[in-house]
Amino acid sequence: MSEKRNGARRQSGGPRKAQEIFDATLDLLAEKGYEGLTVEGVAQRSGVNKTTIYRWWPSKGALLGAALIGARQLELTAPDTGSLEGDLEALLHTIVTLLTTRPASDIAVSVLGAVTHSPELAAHVKDFLADRIAREQPVFDRAVARGEITADIDRMLLVDLLAGATWMRVALRQLPLEKDFAARAVNTVLNGARAAG
Amino acid sequence: MSEKRNGARRQSGGPRKAQEIFDATLDLLAEKGYEGLTVEGVAQRSGVNKTTIYRWWPSKGALLGAALIGARQLELTAPDTGSLEGDLEALLHTIVTLLTTRPASDIAVSVLGAVTHSPELAAHVKDFLADRIAREQPVFDRAVARGEITADIDRMLLVDLLAGATWMRVALRQLPLEKDFAARAVNTVLNGARAAG
Structure with a gap:
């Protein structure tokens, strides 16, 4: 079974x-x-x-x-652009597309919204997010191997800052994203993580 | 009228x-x-x-x-600790409390979740968030006056990175926050914004 x-x-x-x-x-x-x-x-x-x-x-x-x-529909492949900056930008674009383009956005936005109303659904979303962040690990492993970040960088914090800001902007503020939103968000978070690390 | x-x-x-x-x-x-x-x-x-x-x-x-x-219950006062780092940490702690402590959390989490189901509610939440970010402007004005950041820093990006990461961690991943979550998130975002600015 x-x-x-x-x-x-x-x-x-x-x-x-x-x-x-x-x-x-x-x-x-x-x-x-x-x-x-x-x-x-x-x-x-x-x-x-x-x-x-x-x-x-x-x-x-x-x-x-x-x-x-x-x-x-909810697939997040691990991008491989050759740099961590490029990979995180690609990941952010995928998240934006997921949250803004039908039919995936209907599913993603309603599922993420509904977690606050159903503990059972919330548990499944928790597993889903754990699965997705596990699949993104190669992005960070390659960045460490290339010497772009140190091994002790907080990967989940980086992902949550980026994904969370996108959720705030798209789902809650309902503002159109500036063209360079992904680039500036990744730049800010990555520079900050490097300075802190 | x-x-x-x-x-x-x-x-x-x-x-x-x-x-x-x-x-x-x-x-x-x-x-x-x-x-x-x-x-x-x-x-x-x-x-x-x-x-x-x-x-x-x-x-x-x-x-x-x-x-x-x-x-x-949904009040976010603009903190005034003497430094931008301290103010943003205080703000983040307030957001965490709002999202995790009853009865405010029942309201905040259900309202923010429900925006995805009701365009009319979403419009009100949009106004609410615009009001709240407007009230935080003194935090950034004082930081500019103290020379901690330049005037052209993207204030909304900073707030959305911090508030969004908190939402991801607390509401979607449903993970307990590490004791230093606020400090590390603020540190990362602020260092990054300064490096980019």
């Missing part, structure tokens, strides 16, 4: 139509909120039999956890 | 029980969401006549806008 679930989370051992199931799960979440999300609804929208879904994910919570981590 | 409403927004010319009305408004918002918030409900909870409330705020939206800006 746990082997199956781990496999599904890595997208390697899920049912054949895993992406369709994940899409339907996130679409329904964005439309109806966590309370309105049901395995029945996911089955109907994805055209996959309900018992197949339950075979892989025993509950709505387990399904949502897998969907958040496995969904292609 | 507009004189009255401006007066109410500044808490100088509202009805006698303005704070009780604002309290009831934000409590109901935290409990029932924007859809569940009604002027009738506010009247009942605050013990103020409905017609009195309507006299000052012609709609639920106008009332909520005034409550967000005027509420003592």
Whole structure:
């Protein structure tokens, strides 16, 4: 059982139509909120039999956890531009796109907003963010290897400053981003981290 | 009419029980969401006549806008510790308290989360944040006067990096803050802004 679930989370051992199931799960979440999300609804929208879904994910919570981590719409690949500055700018642009471009933004913004209303959803978002920051580690490993930063730099602080500022500006202040927002934010945070390190 | 409403927004010319009305408004918002918030409900909870409330705020939206800006629970005073570093750390501590200590956190976290579901609420939060950043300007004015930063520093970027990282850590990652989180975040952002400036 746990082997199956781990496999599904890595997208390697899920049912054949895993992406369709994940899409339907996130679409329904964005439309109806966590309370309105049901395995029945996911089955109907994805055209996959309900018992197949339950075979892989025993509950709505387990399904949502897998969907958040496995969904292609919420993908954050680790960029490799040759410099930490370039990589972080690329990462920030991806986050901006995720928060501002449909259909991903409908999902991302409603999921992130809804965490404050559902402790269960919040736990899945927590896992999702832990997964995503784990995938960004190569960016920092390469920067250390290139001598751009020291090994003891606080990686999570850097990511949270950048991602958080983007969330503030786009979702809460609802201001258009200046063209050089990503460059200036990365520059500020990186210079500061180097000076502090 | 507009004189009255401006007066109410500044808490100088509202009805006698303005704070009780604002309290009831934000409590109901935290409990029932924007859809569940009604002027009738506010009247009942605050013990103020409905017609009195309507006299000052012609709609639920106008009332909520005034409550967000005027509420003592969401107050962010501009600190004056003698240094920009000290002021920003104090500000960050206030934001952390706001996001983690009840009852303010119930209101703040649910309001900030709900903006993604209600464009009307989002517009009020936007005004609220604009009001709050306007009130922090003395912090930066004094820092410029003391020669700690140059006048052209991007104040909103600094505030958004700091407030955003706090939001990421507390609301989304749901991690306990390290004791020196505020000091390290301020140090990083401030050093970076100086290097860039």
